[in-house]
Amino acid sequence: MKAITIIQPWATLITLGEKQFETRSWATKHRGELAIHAGKKIDREACEVPEIKAALARHEYTADNLPNGAVLAIANMTECWSIGTDYQSGMPVLYNGEGGKSRGVGLKEDKFGWFGTGRYAWEMVNVRRLPEPILAKGMQGLWNWEGLHT
Template sequence: MKTITIIQPWATLIALGEKQFETRSWSTKHRGELAIHAGKKIDREACEIEPIRSTLAKHGYTADNLPTGAIVALCNLEECYMVDNRHDYGTIGLKAKNGKFIMWGGSRGNEYYFGDYSDGRCAWQTSNVRHLREPIPAKGMQGLWNWEGMMA
């Protein structure tokens, strides 16, 4: 199964269904099943910034109890969009248009604060997220990698 390693707290935010888009500096052609692996690194500073802190707390998490070095969720990778902020679309919001991900005049709650939506970055849209209550220990890697621990 294709897998992506994501540092904490972002891996858990995806696992909890609070973060739908993973932002990356690179695109992928992969679509379909994707395992979310929480890397060993925790960005403790990010865990204290709102709205990350309160979102984690709502689910009983702090920087001290986030799972690391483990598969924390399974999901589907629906689409990969290029971020395009060169137009004035108003306030915080996200919309896919012609294969690009743009800012627009709506709101998606905290989504904007859970990623880096700078021009030229890629927004990977996830769906059907299944949070694993018992994380499965696994060694992570850079890029997309194959996890043999569970086959779809």
Template sequence: MKAITIIQPWATLIALGEKQFETRSWSTKHHGELAIHAGKKIDREACQTEPIQSTLAKHGYTADNLPTGVIVALCNLEECYMVDNSHVYGTIGLKAKSGKFIMWGGSRGNEYYFGDYTDGRYAWQTSNVRQLPAPIPAKGMQGLWNWAG
């Protein structure tokens, strides 16, 4: 199964179902099952910003108890969108090679604050996220990698 390593708190936000899009500087053609690996790094500064801090707290997490070096969830990778903000001022546009298009305007909810939606980046859309009852230790890697779980 393909896996991706994501630093904390973003891996846990996906596992909790609070974050649907993982933003990256690179695209992927992979679709289907994907394991979410929490890397060993925790962005403690991000954990102190809103709405990340309150979202983690709602689920009993702080920067001090986030799991690291483990697979925290399984999900489906539905689509990979390119961020395209050239439309209407104040909106976020996500455009897929398949022709799908998503546009956010006005209130974007927490999702906007849980990613980097700069023009030219990519937003990987996850679905059917299943948080593991007990995280599974695994050594992560850069890029997509094969996990034998």
């Protein structure tokens, strides 16, 4: 199964269903199951952003008790959107290049990623939290994880 390492708190926000898009500087053709691996790094400054702090608090998390170095969930990656900007509102807009399909980014979601023009938003749906985190060494980019056979 393909996996992606994401620093905290973003891996946990995806796992909890608070974050639907993982933003990256690169696109991927991968669609389907994707293991969400929490890297060892915790961005403590991000954990203090009011919207992120509130989302974590709803699930009794803080920067001090976030899991790391483990696979937390399995998501279904359904789309890799190109990020642009709506010329009227100035808000981020997602495009997939297939027949001009586009969609806006919610006000909550835009605080949970870097939605800059020219970046990509990987859409994660049907996220299934594992009963317990499974320790694993992460890697850059997409990598193969053999820890769970579904």
